[in-house]
Amino acid sequence: MAAQTEPRQVTETRAEGDVPLWVHPEWRERFSWLVQGTTGRGRGAEPFDMGLSGVQPVGPALDRWRALRAASGMDVVAHSRQVHAADLWIHREVGAPGIQVMDGFDGHVTDRRGLLITVGVADCVPVSVVDPETSVIAMLHAGWRGTAAGIVERGIHRMVESWQSSPERLHVHCGPAICGECYEVGPEVHEAVNPDAPVPPGKANIDVRASIARRVMGLGVPAENVTVSTHCTRCGEPDFFSHRGGSKARQMGVLGMIERR
16 A cells, blocks of 8 residues: 555544534544644633733733633643744643633644643644643744744754653644635745745745644654644635634644643
8 A cells, every 4th residue: 555645634523512622533542642733713602712912902802811721720820922924832841720822923832631732823833732742742833934934843852852852653633724725925925935936926825834734754753643624714615714714813733742641
């Protein structure tokens, strides 16, 4: 049988509970020690907006963060103001129970249990990386700028350098984000995201998740371990917020490891 050369598509399903969390069905079965997924808009009277720097009042936003923390069973939920770059924070301690808000990082890496690491998205790609052998995880925010800056490669390199993770055993998932058919950008974006591909003369569509998948497979992650969400945040999706669709709200890509009992 020929080796798989393309990432697989996966459709996240909504988990039970009051928090609208869309989870990777294969990971839920295979990695029962993970809490993972992407929050959504929800179907309540008020959207489940988790943005902390937008126009919504901080009080309701923090209530949703507390609901996420309670639903995850984690002691700490960590987030950072994102700057569309490639800086990472390595969490070597869990910290005091509660919601931790940091400044200036687009990725989180940890081997600590009881810590939920998160990135905010509304068209950008929430990228989850798991090493099931060493129990190291990364949650990365990859818009086109972060992808061009190498945020995903840097996250994987840190896992390899600090924990001796091997790319051959990593699992990578690109969560709900804007699809290639909905994302039209100028030639400068194509050149930055896909530097080895021909650059279109004007605006053209680009699939950032496909670029991320190629990049991680180029590092040695097996194609069968790379999955891409079928959900597009822009077209026909009532369940997610879209910046290009005019929303200022944010959903969260989340990843954490449950405490051993």
